[in-house]
Amino acid sequence: MPIAEISVNVNNTEIRQYINQKLDESIKEAFFTWDIEQMSKQTCMSKSFLENEILRDPRMKLLERRKEKGKRYWFYEESKRVMREIMDKW
Numbered sequence: 001m002p003i004a005e006i007s008v009n010v011n012n013t014e015i016r017q018y019i020n021q022k023l024d025e026s027i028k029e030a031f032f033t034w035d036i037e038q039m040s041k042q043t044c045m046s047k048s049f050l051e052n053e054i055l056r057d058p059r060m061k062l063l064e065r066r067k068e069k070g071k072r073y074w075f076y077e078e079s080k081r082v083m084r085e086i087m088d089k090w
Contacts, residue, residue: 031076033065039074043083057086 027042036055040047045054054060059082066072 028077033073034076034079035071035073039079054083054086057082059085 031038034042036047036050039045039050043050055064060074060079063074063079063082064072065074
């Protein structure tokens with residue numbers, strides 16, 4: 001004979017939004033810049049797609065940082081904002 005019965009109702013949408021918000025906050029704190037490898041992982045886009053569709057855009061070119069023949073970097077927050085602008089026009 002059970003002593004108590006507990007029932008919990010969960011709103012999956014709200015939980016998913018909360019988790020995504022916390023993940024975004026953590027990523028913002030962790031990243032100052034990112035490279036194409038990290039960009040590919042975070043956006044789930046291939047490097048070739050990023051090169052062809054995103055990184056050729058003049059707005060992204062302005063954000064690109066690199067020493068002569070060195071690795072390319074982009075400021076995280078600014079490039080993420082520009083990527084959204086680019087994707088909104090598709």
